[in-house]
Amino acid sequence: MDKLSLCTALEGIEAVFVITPDFLDEVTAMNNLVEAVNSTGEIKRxxxxxxxxxxxxxxxxxxxxxxxxxxxxxxxHLKARKVLSESRLPGHWSNHRRSDS
Structure with a gap:
């Protein structure tokens, strides 16, 4: 999730749905997302x-x-939540636990 790719992907977009893979550096990824969202000025959610x-x-x-x-x-995920919460962007999250069934 590099900044340039995110900026390009977010052009003309009003909402972002984020799912990331395991073992990702969430601090870097979410900071890049926050910077990209702030640079476009179009994201509402x-x-x-x-x-x-x-x-x-x-x-x-x-x-x-x-x-x-x-x-x-x-x-x-805890790190990602912290970055997004501190960004004060219009965000929502849904917590889903894995099930063994």
Whole structure:
């Protein structure tokens, strides 16, 4: 999710639906998205699918051994949520837990 590609993709767009793969550097990706959205000035809504671990709202709540694995799935959605929340962009997210069934 590099800035130039995102800026190009967002031209003429009013809403963004974001789903990212596991093991992505969410801080860089979401910061690039925020910068691209701000540069277009046309986005009215961002919708992000996330998968926060149940009961966890902050990266600090995740066990240190999992946080030590920098791009692991235990923290990446929490990091993405933080970047988007702090951006103050018109965003919404939906948390979906995996099911074993």
């Amino acid at each position: 961002i919708f992000r699918m996330i998968e926060d671990p149940p009961g966890l709202r902050n990266e600090e709540d995740v066990a240190q051994v999992l946080r030590d694995y920098e791009f692991g799935t235990a923290t990446q």
